[in-house]
Amino acid sequence: xxxxxxxxxxxxxxxxxxxxxxxxxxxxxxxxxxxxxxxxxxxxxxxxxxxxxxxxxxxxxxxxxxxxxxxxxxxxxxxxxxxxxxxxxxxxxxxxxxxxxxxxxxxxxxxxxxxxxxxxxxxxxxxxxxxxxxxxxxxxxxxxxxxxxxxxxxxxxxxxxxxxxxxxxxxxxxxxxxxxxxxxxxxxxxxxxxxxxxxxxxxxxxxxxxxxxxxxxxxxxxxxxxxxxxxxxxxxxxxxxxxxxxxxxxxxxxxxxxxxxxxxxxxxxxxxxxxxxxxxxxxxxxxxxxx
Amino acid sequence: xxxxxxxxxxxxxxxxxxxxxxxxxxxxxxxxxxxxxxxxxxxxxxxxxxxxxxxxxxxxxxxxxxxxxxxxxxxxxxxxxxxxxxxxxxxxxxxxxxxxxxxxxxxxxxxxxxxxxxxxxxxxxxxxxxxxxxxxxxxxxxxxxxxxxxxxxxxxxxxxxxxxxxxxxxxxxxxxxxxxxxxxxxxxxxxxxxxxxxxxxxxxxxxxxxxxxxxxxxxxxxxxxxxxxxxxxxxxxxxxxxxxxxxxxxxxxxxxxxxxxxxxxxxxxxxxxxxxxxxxxxxxxxxxxxxxxxxxxxxxxxxxxxxxxxxxxxxxxxxxxxxxxxxxxxxxxxxxxxxxxxxxxxxxxxxxxxxxxxxxxxxxxxxxxxxxxxxxxxxxxxxxxxxxxxxxxxxxxxxxxxxxxx
Ligand code: SF4
Ligand code: SF4
Ligand code: SF4
Numbered sequence: 069x070x071x072x073x074x075x076x077x078x079x080x081x082x083x084x085x086x087x088x089x090x091x092x093x094x095x096x097x098x099x100x101x102x103x104x105x106x107x108x109x110x111x112x113x114x115x116x117x118x119x120x121x122x123x124x125x126x127x128x129x130x131x132x133x134x135x136x137x138x139x140x141x142x143x144x145x146x147x148x149x150x151x152x153x154x155x156x157x158x159x160x161x162x163x164x165x166x167x168x169x170x171x172x173x174x175x176x177x178x179x180x181x182x183x184x185x186x187x188x189x190x191x192x193x194x195x196x197x198x199x200x201x202x203x204x205x206x207x208x209x210x211x212x213x214x215x216x217x218x219x220x221x222x223x224x225x226x227x228x229x230x231x232x233x234x235x236x237x238x239x240x241x242x243x244x245x246x247x248x249x250x251x252x253x254x255x256x257x258x259x260x261x262x263x264x265x266x267x268x269x270x271x272x273x274x275x276x277x278x279x280x281x282x283x284x285x286x287x288x289x290x291x292x293x294x295x296x297x298x299x300x301x302x303x304x305x306x307x308x309x310x311x312x313x314x315x316x317x318x319x320x321x322x323x324x325x326x327x328x329x330x331x332x333x334x335x336x337x338x339x340x341x342x343x344x345x346x347x348x349x350x351x352x353x354x355x356x357x358x359x
Numbered sequence: 360x361x362x363x364x365x366x367x368x369x370x371x372x373x374x375x376x377x378x379x380x381x382x383x384x385x386x387x388x389x390x391x392x393x394x395x396x397x398x399x400x401x402x403x404x405x406x407x408x409x410x411x412x413x414x415x416x417x418x419x420x421x422x423x424x425x426x427x428x429x430x431x432x433x434x435x436x437x438x439x440x441x442x443x444x445x446x447x448x449x450x451x452x453x454x455x456x457x458x459x460x461x462x463x464x465x466x467x468x469x470x471x472x473x474x475x476x477x478x479x480x481x482x483x484x485x486x487x488x489x490x491x492x493x494x495x496x497x498x499x500x501x502x503x504x505x506x507x508x509x510x511x512x513x514x515x516x517x518x519x520x521x522x523x524x525x526x527x528x529x530x531x532x533x534x535x536x537x538x539x540x541x542x543x544x545x546x547x548x549x550x551x552x553x554x555x556x557x558x559x560x561x562x563x564x565x566x567x568x569x570x571x572x573x574x575x576x577x578x579x580x581x582x583x584x585x586x587x588x589x590x591x592x593x594x595x596x597x598x599x600x601x602x603x604x605x606x607x608x609x610x611x612x613x614x615x616x617x618x619x620x621x622x623x624x625x626x627x628x629x630x631x632x633x634x635x636x637x638x639x640x641x642x643x644x645x646x647x648x649x650x651x652x653x654x655x656x657x658x659x660x661x662x663x664x665x666x667x668x669x670x671x672x673x674x675x676x677x678x679x680x681x682x683x684x685x686x687x688x689x690x691x692x693x694x695x696x697x698x699x700x701x702x703x704x705x706x707x708x709x710x711x712x713x714x715x716x717x718x719x720x721x722x723x724x725x726x727x728x729x730x731x732x733x734x735x736x737x738x739x740x741x742x743x744x745x746x747x748x749x750x751x752x753x754x755x756x757x758x759x760x761x762x763x764x765x
Contacts, residue, residue, distance in 0.1 A: 147720050181575050187493040188486040208473020210412035211493045215575045219719040222409045228400030231473040324575045325490050342560045349440045
């Protein structure tokens with residue numbers, strides 16, 4: 069199965085780049101000490117305190133904290149917006165699952181499609197984990213939104229002059245200089261969110277699943293998804309039912325970067341074509357048969 | 360063969376006709392949408408949202424516009440690279456449409472950009488992002504627009520060398536401007552081959568990269584279109600599109616300006632179109648088989664219907680038609696056949712960028728706002744108006760020899 073897919077992909081890329089050797093891309097440089105967050109959805113009670121704390125930490129417009137007790141919002145599935153970098157959704161119990169609350173935010177992919185897509189490098193993957201955004205570089209093409217594997221970034225369409233791409237920052241202003249944890253992690257009354265070294269978090273996740281196989285399904289979402297992510301989730305309900313997309317283990321950026329590098333590495337492709345055409349132009353010049 | 364050479368339009372057709380006025384009105388409405396966008400933002404004039412970040416401005420103005428402007432590099436290749444001189448008559452009209460087509464594709468991008476004033480960041484080496492397909496498209500298109508304007512320079516020189524006649528106080532500048540044109544004419548002669556070659560290479564590069572754009576979103580693009588060979592398919596279809604558009608423009612211009620259709624050239628050029636279409640179709644078919652998605656063709660969905668239209672009306676029908684010598688010889692049937700090709704290209708690009716795009720959490724589908732449509736139509740009108748203006752001023756179209764011209 070994999071070999072066939074692998075073969076087709078390589079065949080595809082090879083056709084595209086014609087005769088040039090394709091060089092696969094390894095993605096951005098990552099630090100082995102990089103951090104992340106593990107969300108244990110079995111502990112989450114849907115109190116939405118993280119939504120409130122996130123708005124505060126990112127200076128987004130928000131409501132008084134009592135407002136977040138309102139469970140009416142759970143009637144509709146919600147996605148992050150320009151003023152809510154994270155939202156909690158409630159999935160009622162069904163024959164196959166228990167009631168589950170699941171927080172959504174940017175996954176901070178290890179090999180992010182948005183970063184690979186960004187035309188000017190306004191989005192960057194920090195070696196320590198966060199995917200950061202520099203509004204001053206951004207030209208507002210929104211290709212990152214087309215590319216995002218998890219459909220996360222939101223755009224300020226209402227802003228006529230200085231719109232920004234908005235998404236969870238992984239509280240990089242605190243987490244990158246080691247001065248604190250993400251606001252959502254800090255406030256969580258149930259300790260459903262754990263901030264720490266990604267490799268440690270993976271161990272914790274596996275431990276919890278192993279110790280309590282009845283409570284959890286055997287899947288750490290984000291361990292491998294799209295090449296791995298900084299945010300990871302464990303749950304008692306299948307992730308598909310929680311509307312987490314099934315995305316495969318490889319970052320989609322690998323394919324496009326392979327195509328790009330195959331054609332344009334050192335401009336070898338275009339230069340070869342230029343030479344070929346130049347030679348044709350010269351060779352056919354003397355041909356008198358036409359006129 | 361009649362004795363013809365490129366000259367400013369001299370058939371006595373008036374510049375302003377009823378049709379021209381309609382175009383002017385559409386152009387003005389398009390520009391008012393542009394102004395509204397500048398003052399009130401994208402949400403005011405578009406139906407774009409977080410699920411659908413790209414709409415028809417990208418799908419039609421940019422992706423389709425660029426594919427339809429492929430006549431520029433395909434005719435340049437025929438006439439200048441392999442020296443098939445008989446196609447010379449098509450080069451200038453195609454160059455002109457390519458020049459304006461690309462200019463408006465670039466303008467279309469700028470209108471769509473949230474921070475259009477940062478567009479120059481793409482040219483800053485410190486911000487170059489080699490992994491980004493969009494960067495590749497952007498930089499190639501910018502270079503190619505420049506090349507197109509350079510390729511147009513000799514036509515300006517030809518028209519105005521020794522004939523510079525500026526009004527009023529600018530009359531003093533007549534001499535220096537004339538000298539500059541003469542100088543340009545001399546040096547351009549030496550470099551023009553390089554620019555023509557560069558134009559062909561840049562075109563191949565960005566025509567294919569436009570196809571790579573959606574490859575990065577496998578989960579969101581319908582499997583009938585999403586494929587790692589999309590860039591190859593875009594390039595192959597651009598070849599066919601280029602020749603079809605060159606034919607289309609030539610026939611329509613002949614009609615509009617009261618010229619004799621250049622059927623003796625066009626029917627020969629028409630032979631290549633079915634060959635290119637067959638290659639394109641073959642590649643598309645092999646790709647579908649390879650990816651095991653043929654069953655999707657029988658799915659009952661908007662996507663599969665659109666795919667069928669794209670294939671049957673846009674590829675199979677014109678291929679069959681254009682294989683017949685009789686159809687190629689008659690301007691009316693030839694025009695009909697190449698129109699199908701053009702239609703097929705438009706549908707294909709719209710399919711890839713809009714119809715195939717299924718965002719993960721959409722609760723409604725994207726339908727363009729009337730203002731989005733108006734801007735697109737307005738830009739097209741400006742393009743046609745500029746074309747019209749230029750053929751009146753510059754030696755673009757082939758005219759019967761007349762002693763001396765205007
Ligand atoms: S979830 Fe989307 S926005 Fe966040 S890092 Fe991944 S690709 Fe980028
Ligand atoms: S919208 Fe901004 S951040 Fe997103 S890809 Fe474009 S330039 Fe990069
Ligand atoms: S990490 Fe920070 S920005 Fe992201 S959801 Fe938590 S509080 Fe919000």
